[in-house]
Amino acid sequence: MxxxxxxxxxxxxxxxxxxxxxxxxxxxxxxxxxxxxxxxxxxxxxxxxxxxxxxxxxxxxxxxxxxxxxxxxxxxxxxxxxxxxxxxxxxxxxxxxxxGVPNLPADELPDGSSDDDAELVRTWGEPAQLDFAPLDHVDLGEKLGILDLPRATKLSGPRFAVLRGQGAALERAIGRFFLDLHTRRHGYTEFSVPTLVTRATMTGTGQLPKFEQDLFRTEVADRELFLIPTAEVPLTNLHARETLPLTELPLAYTAQTPCFRSEAGSYGRDTRGLIRLHEFSKVELVRIVDAERSREELEILLGHAEAVLQELGLAYRVVKLAAGDIGFSAEFTYDIEVWLPSQGRYREISSVSDFGTFQARRAGIRTRAKDGSRGFAATLNGSGLPVGRTLVAILEQGQQADGSVRIPEALVPYTGFDVLHPEQ
RNA sequence: GGAAGCGUGGCAGAGCGGCCGAAUGCACUCGCCUUGAAAGCGAGAGACCCGCAAGGGUUCGGGGGUUCGAAUCCCUCCGCUUCCGCCA
Structure with a gap:
């Protein structure tokens, strides 16, 4: 606001x-x-x-x-x-x-309103040159016996997933790896937070009132609660209606939570596999900072998200989104896109945004300087990373001619296995 | 779900229907003292809104009521605590 x-x-x-x-x-x-x-x-x-x-x-x-x-x-x-x-x-x-007024896009963002208008910032890693036709993660997952989409649909309908055996173990390992990296090396404090939140909480970060159709809403007796689309919502709102001494900033918070999205309006898009689900697990990074420093903090945050992919050895690129393509509450957004061999292109895996004081005003996250002067904090967040899409990238970038998949070295201590083999 | 109690400033904790935005302590800020720190001493300071300012208004869990006037009385909602029941 x-x-x-x-x-x-x-x-x-x-x-x-x-x-x-x-x-x-x-x-x-x-x-x-x-x-x-x-x-x-x-x-x-x-x-x-x-x-x-x-x-x-x-x-x-x-x-x-x-x-x-x-x-x-x-x-x-x-x-x-x-x-x-x-x-x-x-x-x-x-x-x-x-x-209803969205945030002001930063002037440095390129013009345009689609992802085609994004500006390339850098690429990292080389997309592997495969001497065989790459499978997509769904085919790989099924052959490996770790992914069961038909049964997920049986349970809950379209856009849900069931992971099995080493697939489920891999999901657990990925989440733990992310959290350990961010808490131990990047200085984030880990939280376990509610995934059902009030209307006021959703309004604080800007999901409401405008985007109610994107959310899952629950109603029990006369109580209304919303399922969070990202841990950004509870993490940022932890300090809603609080005044924070500037000396205590920046705050760096992380949490792994399930994320729930209605995906209204995306009918027919990414209907296959794990890319776009109603429920997925994600590790989110949130920074609450001195508003004067928000753009520097954005670069720091971007670095933390990129570090995950670098540790995993996954090829990716960073783009600066066009002014018309950033989210309602954002004033500046980088997307990180990971290479997917089956699609022959980079796909979004993380969005890293600076919200300036826009969310803080809504949520009432204030600051107090040493001299007593008061203001609003800036909030930032970035995915660090979604577990499902990371799994997709690991499967696809790690696939080998015989249908097996190499697990990134950094993950092996967490999985206990370094290769996934097809079931016969 | 049943019973009882409690909700005052960052925290703790006073508060006769007008003299209460609210004592006091701690924490906080700024000085003094000190090589530095602590202690001590002195001074200051709640938050929000309107206003260029002077100034004004709001705020004692939320909402409503009584009254010329309410932190203080009444109603209601919410939250918390304790006990019982149920439950992971």
């Missing part, structure tokens, strides 16, 4: 910047809502101030003047009530308006 005054400030250039992501900002409407709200607050405050003066005058008033004072105080009550009513209405309208 934005500070309305910042949006209205011509120096912000908000209309042009939001237009880059296809959002039309109605400045006139915003001005009207803000002005009306402030005027109502003023009126209420003035009337209330007079009430207070009268109230304290009453007890020292002579019996003759008392009735007039009490009468005047009674009148003021309705003035206050009316002003408050108007304030409440306009406040709600203003909030609705502001909650």
């Amino acid at each position: 934005h500070d309305p005054r910042v949006l209205l400030d011509p120096a912000t250039d908000a209309v042009r910047r939001l237009a880059r992501r296809g959002y039309h900002l109605d400045l006139a409407q915003l001005e009207k809502l803000l002005g009306g709200r402030n005027a109502a607050i003023q009126r209420g405050d003035e009337a209330r101030a007079e009430s207070k003066r009268i109230a304290s005058a009453v007890k020292n008033a002579s019996p003759e003047e008392r009735p007039a004072l009490v009468e005047r105080a009674r009148e003021l009550k309705s003035t206050v009530a009316a002003a408050e009513e108007e304030h409440k209405t306009l406040e709600a309208e203003l909030q609705d308006f502001l909650l």
Whole structure:
């Protein structure tokens, strides 16, 4: 959420910047809502101030003047009530308006609105030259006996997966490897957090109110809870409505959680395999930092996500997303894309974003400097990494002519095996 | 699910319907002292909103009510604690 005054400030250039992501900002409407709200607050405050003066005058008033004072105080009550009513209405309208305004894309991002418009930052590792036709992860997984999609569909419908035997063990190993790397080498604190959260929590990070159709929603009795689409939601909101001393930042948090996504609107896309599921496991990285330093922190975070792929020896590239392609709450996003031999191209495996103070304003994550001055923190997050898509990359990049798959060396201590062999 | 109790500032903890935004202690900030630190001494400081400012308003779990006036009285919701039941 934005500070309305910042949006209205011509120096912000908000209309042009939001237009880059296809959002039309109605400045006139915003001005009207803000002005009306402030005027109502003023009126209420003035009337209330007079009430207070009268109230304290009453007890020292002579019996003759008392009735007039009490009468005047009674009148003021309705003035206050009316002003408050108007304030409440306009406040709600203003909030609705502001909650729907996306974050301002950073000027450094390329123009455009699709992943084709992304700008290549760097590539790492060489896509292996295979002297055989590569299988995709579904065929590999089935031949190896570690993946059972038909039975997943039997249990839950499309877009779910069952991993079996060494496949399940591999998933567990990958998650542990990620967490160990981030906690031991990158300094993250590991959390175990709820995967069902309230509407307010979802609003804090920007999933609500706009993207309810993307979420799984539960309702038991009169209680409504949402399944998290990413651990970003609980991790970032851990400090909602808190004031953090600047000296305690940056905070670096990580958690492995299941992630639930409705994938509404992606019918027919990536219907095969583990790429796009309603439920998948992911290790998420969240940083809560001094807003002054957010862009530097983004580079640090990106490095942490990249380190995972480097440790695994998986070829990937980093791209800077186009201004029109970044998420609602983001102002700057890098995507990390991993090489998939079966598709002959790079596919997104991690998204690393700087949200500036956008989420912090929604969630109320404040900072206090040593001199007492106050502000909002910046929040960042990145996948570090999703387990399923990593498994896909490991299978596909590690496949050999005989149908076996080499397990990355770094993972072997976690798996206890270094090769997966096809079942006969 | 049943019974009882409790919700005050970062924490602990006072608080007669007006003199309470709220005592006190700890923590905090800034000085002094010290080679440095601790201790000690002194000073300061809650948060949020409107306002260029002066200033004003809100805030004692949330909401509603009584009253000219409520942290203080009433209703209601929420949360927490303890006991019982059930349960992983």
